[in-house]
Amino acid sequence: MALEIYAYKCRKCGQLHYPYRMVCKKCGKNDVFEFDTVPLPKNGKLLTFTTVHNLPPDFNVAKLTLGIVELENGMRVTGQLKAPSPKMGMRVTGKVEIVREAEYSKNFGFVFYPG
């Protein structure tokens, strides 16, 4: 089964959120937790990026590239980037993989590749 990361769609007005909200940021209706989950698209373009050289102790690598990606539905997400020479505006495709591992936890998130 492919792992998914979801956007949260307001049942009252249709506004998409990522990450989730308890209250819709557009219509503000909050009687109950009224959102439907919708898988986020995987394709998009790289809005901006950085290669980080001083990482927190959880990361056993010398450096890591991070980026903000504008997905094809216009929503944006932050993720890790595995591209040899990233450029702003380049097309990328996301996969959901382990992005951070600590002693008692594994976190899944977006990893973007060129194409």
Place this chain on the structure above:
Amino acid sequence: MREVYAVGVGITSFTRLEYPLSEIAAYPAMMALKDAGLSKVDHVYVANMAAARLNHQSGLASAVVDTLSLTPAGAEVIENGPASGASALKQGYMAIASGLHDVVLVTGAERLREVNNLEATDAVATLSHPLAEYIYGVTLPSLAAMFTRLYMQKYGVTERHLAMVAVKNHDNALLNFYAHLHEKVTLEGILDSPEAMTNNPYVAEPLRFFDCCPVSDGGACVILASAEVAKKLKKPLVRLAGVGQATDSHCVHERAEPTDLLAVRGAAAQAFKMAGVTPSDVNVAELHDAFTILEIAESEEVGFFKKGQGHLALERGETRIGGKLPINTSGGLKAKGHPVGATGVGQAHEIILQLRGEAEKRQVKDAKIGFTCNFGGFGNNVVCLVFKREN
């Protein structure tokens, strides 16, 4: 609302301090009480971000009020990330303006260097969104770097402009005894020479070592008082005339225009409106340059320069001491240092010295109106203050 005055100030060196956090908070408070000529206060606010996490200490305010023998005055910790300091000053303002208290001591303190730099960076990184940013290895330098790349593309800011902020603020810090970095830097040394890449390596591209503030310990204190109390004391009258605060989306990626810092814009506009002044009335400002790009971007968002033109004002020398609007005369976070919870109080400390005419070799001539911008998270919670010299 009642008027609120800053009647006493104190500070520690911003550096690595080898004594307990409660003393880092108490020492500048003792200096400030002495400066004000007061021995009692009604209330104590302690600004701090990471005591429980990094220093194994909770309830810091209770420790500080007792260390200072100020019991039974009320005391609380105010935590608002890197904007904790200005938030605590805002609490003090409200307590006096409302008539609840007459004298409030606001002290900020942080001891980040009890742990190594990467653990401190991680502690600060927990300010980012836990599920949508932090898990990826997002740190504050990485958010600033992604912001910088967009800023460069949109407004023509270059690495040279960023380095110019560093050079200016290091120069200013040389005039400030309490600054963390007393180190002259030049464009040649950090950008142009063949050794620049060694002297000034990338931290989070395109940001380099000298684009980022140091990891500092330190404390700073400002005592606030009602007009009735302030007018009995012998200090020059400096009024906290404007207070503004605004928030923005937790995730940087959700901002409609990712090069805008709307919380800075909103907080500054409120503070100016309350004080009844405009950005062009300001004589001296402390902006939150945790990264060099932020001094440029904030100088635009608060209204000193048009959006996209802050780097041009910097180029023209307008923000140097002696320029039209000196920014970060203390050295800023860049060179004075950034003991997170203390930073906002430290900014106010500098502005109060400037307005009293006590800023020694870095004094801005005839400064009457001063401004501070204390930037929490990556701009998701910002507090701005306006101070006015009276009499």
